[in-house]
Amino acid sequence: MQKAQFACHAPIIELDDVSFAYEQRPVISNVSFAVQERDFVGVIGSNGAGKTTLLRMIVGLLKPTGGSIKLFGRPIGQFRDWERIGYVPQKNSFNPLFPATVREVVLSGLYNRNKLFKRVSKADAVKCDDALHAMDIEDLAEKRIGQLSGGQQQRAFLARALINNPALLILDEPTVGIDTETQEGFFHLIKHMHQHHNITFLMVSHDMEMIRSYLGQEPKRQAGKIDFYVKHSHDLEDCGETNLTHSLRGLRQAMESGKVGV
Numbered sequence: 001m002q003k004a005q006f007a008c009h010a011p012i013i014e015l016d017d018v019s020f021a022y023e024q025r026p027v028i029s030n031v032s033f034a035v036q037e038r039d040f041v042g043v044i045g046s047n048g049a050g051k052t053t054l055l056r057m058i059v060g061l062l063k064p065t066g067g068s069i070k071l072f073g074r075p076i077g078q079f080r081d082w083e084r085i086g087y088v089p090q091k092n093s094f095n096p097l098f099p100a101t102v103r104e105v106v107l108s109g110l111y112n113r114n115k116l117f118k119r120v121s122k123a124d125a126v127k128c129d130d131a132l133h134a135m136d137i138e139d140l141a142e143k144r145i146g147q148l149s150g151g152q153q154q155r156a157f158l159a160r161a162l163i164n165n166p167a168l169l170i171l172d173e174p175t176v177g178i179d180t181e182t183q184e185g186f187f188h189l190i191k192h193m194h195q196h197h198n199i200t201f202l203m204v205s206h207d208m209e210m211i212r213s214y215l216g217q218e219p220k221r222q223a224g225k226i227d228f229y230v231k232h233s234h235d236l237e238d239c240g241e242t243n244l245t246h247s248l249r250g251l252r253q254a255m256e257s258g259k260v261g262v
């Protein structure tokens, strides 16, 4: 069967002249950038350059003070398909005393802003089990999130972001505070998801080696500036799976067969 020719290259995020200020204090000025379907974008910048602020605008938690943002071709104000976006915020934005179990944290990824206290259906429970299984943390499901190690917490948050089979994954420094070996495993997993599933990545990282080795570019950190490094979808051989639907299980199988690991 012939593939739709431009299926891989639809615009996913479009920033047009975006600016942001916290109470008159400008943090981001006139950023324009486009992310296409299945791109892998590394966001680099010095501390305080505004990377987290930028991601928070893209996931609709902050409103730009200037310019416009489109998601999946729609102005962000009209965008409603939030379940297409998985977001893993910076680790230090999480309060470890929060009294939730890993299962509850993962399930919370299913509830959009208007349905925080939705009842858990059978189908939701299955999705949750699949996500826990894919990240190999079923045995941690009933533990309090705050009792987990940094690496285990990251898997739980990734499972939360994956539970809706997202088309776009936004990760804010996902490996901070994690040992080198676990970081490498985590990165293998992300690479696997990028190469074999139709997922677009936007990832803030201080991991210059990752940018160098995977995106094939030499990153330069410039004071107060945000830079984007991209591996375009057309660098990959094909469009991959259309989504993760049958692949949370596939992902786990690949991990079990030793191709990827965390």
Ligand SMILES: Nc1ncnc2c1ncn2[C@@H]1O[C@H](COP(=O)(O)OP(=O)(O)OP(=O)(O)O)[C@@H](O)[C@H]1O
Pocket: 022, 027, 045, 046, 047, 048, 049, 050, 051, 052, 053, 054
């Ligand atoms: N809620 C807030 N109110 C006021 N100022 C803020 C707020 N959040 C962040 N800032 C400021 O905005 C600037 C950008 O912060 P942001 O967290 O976006 O930077 P960052 O590039 O992600 O930094 P880091 O690499 O340290 O995580 C910083 O100077 C920060 O102090």
